[in-house]
Amino acid sequence: MFVLNYLRRIKYTSIDMKCYKVSQLFERVGQMDERRQCILCGKIVSNTRNHYYVHFPGQYSCSYCPAVYTRSDTLLLHVRTKHPTVA
Helix, strand or coil: CHHHHHHHHCCCCHHHHCCCCHHHHEEECCCCCCCEEECCCCCEECCHHHHHHHHCCCCEECCCCCCEECCHHHHHHHHHHHCCCCC
8 A cells, every 4th residue: 555655646657666566566456356456547457467568568579560569469469460471
């Protein structure tokens, strides 16, 4: 809870947050519920890894064209659909 209050008081940057793991940025919604609440934006999500990249996007570039994506699964989908002979 301390982290949540701290982040609400200041504007967080990716440099400040690089020391946090994915699991540290989410709190359980309920005892029997698998969903978690993001302490940065308050959104309730079921896939914490995908939501983590909303705040801290990666940079995945296609080897065959200039396309760049923030998630590795999106890049994989791109390669399979746009470059089917290579994949």
